[in-house]
Amino acid sequence: MSKILIRGAKVLGGDAQDVLIDGETIEAVGTGLSAEGAQVVDAEGQILLPGLVDLHTHLREPGREDSETVLTGTRAAAKGGYTSVFAMANTFPVADTAGVVEQVYRLGRQSGYCDVQPIGAVTVGLEGKKLAELGAMHDSAAGVTVFSDDGKCVDDAVIMRRALEYVKAFAGVVAQHAQEPRLTEGAQMNEGIVSAELGLGGWPAVAEESIIARDVLLAEHVGSRVHICHLSTAGSVEIVRWAKSRGIDVTAEVTPHHLLLTDELVRTYNPVYKVNPPLRTERDVMALREALADGTIDIVATDHAPHPHEDKDCEWAAAAMGMVGLETALSVVQQTMVDTGLLTWAEVADRMSFAPARIGRATGHGRPVSAGEPANLTLVDPAYRGAVDPAGFASRSRNTPYEGRELPGRVTHTFLRGRATVVDGNLA
Numbered sequence: 001m002s003k004i005l006i007r008g009a010k011v012l013g014g015d016a017q018d019v020l021i022d023g024e025t026i027e028a029v030g031t032g033l034s035a036e037g038a039q040v041v042d043a044e045g046q047i048l049l050p051g052l053v054d055l056h057t058h059l060r061e062p063g064r065e066d067s068e069t070v071l072t073g074t075r076a077a078a079k080g081g082y083t084s085v086f087a088m089a090n091t092f093p094v095a096d097t098a099g100v101v102e103q104v105y106r107l108g109r110q111s112g113y114c115d116v117q118p119i120g121a122v123t124v125g126l127e128g129k130k131l132a133e134l135g136a137m138h139d140s141a142a143g144v145t146v147f148s149d150d151g152k153c154v155d156d157a158v159i160m161r162r163a164l165e166y167v168k169a170f171a172g173v174v175a176q177h178a179q180e181p182r183l184t185e186g187a188q189m190n191e192g193i194v195s196a197e198l199g200l201g202g203w204p205a206v207a208e209e210s211i212i213a214r215d216v217l218l219a220e221h222v223g224s225r226v227h228i229c230h231l232s233t234a235g236s237v238e239i240v241r242w243a244k245s246r247g248i249d250v251t252a253e254v255t256p257h258h259l260l261l262t263d264e265l266v267r268t269y270n271p272v273y274k275v276n277p278p279l280r281t282e283r284d285v286m287a288l289r290e291a292l293a294d295g296t297i298d299i300v301a302t303d304h305a306p307h308p309h310e311d312k313d314c315e316w317a318a319a320a321m322g323m324v325g326l327e328t329a330l331s332v333v334q335q336t337m338v339d340t341g342l343l344t345w346a347e348v349a350d351r352m353s354f355a356p357a358r359i360g361r362a363t364g365h366g367r368p369v370s371a372g373e374p375a376n377l378t379l380v381d382p383a384y385r386g387a388v389d390p391a392g393f394a395s396r397s398r399n400t401p402y403e404g405r406e407l408p409g410r411v412t413h414t415f416l417r418g419r420a421t422v423v424d425g426n427l428a
Contacts, residue, residue, distance in 0.1 A: 004415070005035050019048060045382075051378050052084075052330065056302060059091075067397055068395060072394060075427055079327050079427065082378075089148060098136040120132060122160075123149055128152065129159070138170050138172060147173070153176065171225075176212075178231075187201045189266045190281065191205070200266070208233055223249075231253065254297045254301075260285070274316060312399045330380060332407065382408065
């Protein structure tokens with residue numbers, strides 16, 4: 001059935017309207033719409049958003065298919081309301097050549113659940129010593145525009161400068177994992193009162209902040225774009241705010257877990273709370289929320305980091321860092337930002353669709369909900385309340401910090417170019 005009529009949805013949280021989809025495109029938006037033979041979706045009380053875009057996803061394929069595959073990851077993305085994700089380069093082999101990024105791109109096109117845009121590595125093998133094939137990856141079928149060594153920091157200032165200069169030629173962006181490696185050797189959690197009491201190696205805020213300060217100055221010096229991955233401290237917020245006030249072309253992201261969880265949870269020694277960068281203090285959490293609300297932080301990105309059971313169900317020191325997040329991100333943002341009055345649903349659409357699509361140049365995504373636009377859409381029921389059950393995840397991994405926690409909101413439908421990928425909360 002080529003036509004779908006979404007009836008009575010609150011478009012971007014505003015007045016209830018009908019949206020008529022014909023094929024891959026939105027045909028009309030208004031009230032009292034009708035279409036003979038159209039499939040009708042009753043969306044009364046639900047919020048209609050543009051399909052979400054995640055600028056920071058780990059799909060693990062190729063090489064760690066025991067954690068996730070492009071297929072399982074894009075299914076998880078669809079259930080979370082996403083229609084486009086950017087896949088990080090720390091795979092095996094590393095996505096540092098045109099061949100590897102094209103493989104990921106093709107797998108994404110085959111999945112049918114979500115568009116996948118590969119992120120290319122900045123340096124060969126993520127080793128921080130030699131620039132990867134940036135131009136070749138950009139010129140490939142994948143058309144890479146975002147480059148990152150995420151999981152590792154590009155800590156050499158000369159290499160970072162050269163990368164910023166190189167991507168400027170095709171309006172690309174370097175997404176930096178801000179972590180000064182010498183300051184985090186042996187680090188296990190946020191450096192502070194809790195780490196001191198638990199006797200765990202501390203991860204100081206300055207390890208993140210010093211790299212951000214250096215990189216915004218480098219971006220200003222060469223006139224290029226830099227994006228800060230998973231910003232996590234109040235000090236980092238102030239540096240980015242200062243940089244923007246100078247007109248430096250910097251953007252930044254925050255993860256859902258850094259908007260909600262604090263280092264107090266590490267007292268449980270449950271490795272599900274072990275993540276990079278680490279969970280910070282309540283003061284940091286509040287600063288991140290305020291910065292997301294006022295636009296200092298541009299977007300929410302999941303840093304979806306799946307791991308097999310054995311890599312997380314072990315002693316703290318041996319556990320891998322990372323959490324899955326695609327299927328719970330919108331709920332966490334509703335709880336921390338919408339239900340608290342810090343963001344409207346229209347602003348959520350900006351932080352989770354319009355802005356990330358703009359930063360990553362995701363063609364056809366992050367578009368207005370209006371006639372003639374691609375029908376990449378997400379319906380969410382904001383009145384829903386329920387406990388998170390990872391057994392129902394589409395992701396291959398279950399390492400969520402929210403198991404058993406009640407979260408608001410549920411994605412009921414996701415449409416990728418007019419085709420339903422999720423219906424009534426279930427994969428189509």
